[in-house]
Amino acid sequence: MEEALTTPRKFSKLPTYDTGEWRTAIVYAQALIAAAQEAGTVTPVIQEFDSFIDDVLEKLPKLEAVWSSGFVNEEAKEAMIDKAFAKSASPVFLNFLKVVARHGRLGMLRLIHLTAHEEYSKAMGRVRVMVSTADPLDAAAEQKIEQEVKGRLGLQPVLEKQVHPELIGGIVLRVGDRVYDGSIATQLKRLREQMITRSVHEIQSRRDRFSSAV
Numbered sequence: 001m002e003e004a005l006t007t008p009r010k011f012s013k014l015p016t017y018d019t020g021e022w023r024t025a026i027v028y029a030q031a032l033i034a035a036a037q038e039a040g041t042v043t044p045v046i047q048e049f050d051s052f053i054d055d056v057l058e059k060l061p062k063l064e065a066v067w068s069s070g071f072v073n074e075e076a077k078e079a080m081i082d083k084a085f086a087k088s089a090s091p092v093f094l095n096f097l098k099v100v101a102r103h104g105r106l107g108m109l110r111l112i113h114l115t116a117h118e119e120y121s122k123a124m125g126r127v128r129v130m131v132s133t134a135d136p137l138d139a140a141a142e143q144k145i146e147q148e149v150k151g152r153l154g155l156q157p158v159l160e161k162q163v164h165p166e167l168i169g170g171i172v173l174r175v176g177d178r179v180y181d182g183s184i185a186t187q188l189k190r191l192r193e194q195m196i197t198r199s200v201h202e203i204q205s206r207r208d209r210f211s212s213a214v
Helices: 019-039 042-057 061-068 074-085 091-102 106-123 139-153 184-213
Strands: 126-133 156-163 171-175 178-181
Touching: 019 042, 019 091, 019 106, 042 061, 042 091, 042 106, 061 074, 061 106, 074 091, 091 106, 106 126, 126 139, 139 156, 139 171
Parallel strands: 126 156
Antiparallel strands: 126 171, 171 178
């Protein structure tokens, strides 16, 4: 594969996506990477995708809104892309955009962009890890996380850190579409759910015993 991108992208401002959306985005990202590999243009295509996000979606929010809208059909969106980017986009990236449009997934371009970087990083032996903590991590904690992730996945982690005081304590890691949650808040929620479940079982058991006695 070609020379790696030197500066990792930041994705901290992205909204939360569900597992199904992540998996769909991964399919499109893998298809894009595969097509770029076949053409020998992986790094240029990733950079082209970066530029598309920065120079088109960021600067033309109304266009992004139209592409995400269900009121404009897929054929019209594909025609818009062909007219606007046929002369400036590479064949690989242009075809990718048209396929995404054809399948009604233009609203997922930002997530596909993120997952394309994830797939690219994996091919380069790296993995992005979103780390959310209640307080900023110190160097020792970062090193421990890196060692743990590398030991489990066999890939060099690239940490992207976020601070969320509402976590109360602990840590939440996101690697791709998987979330590893060790926060105290989540533990308390799980404990509460277990207690509710146990109470329901006890009520049902007492009801059953009462019914059989009657």
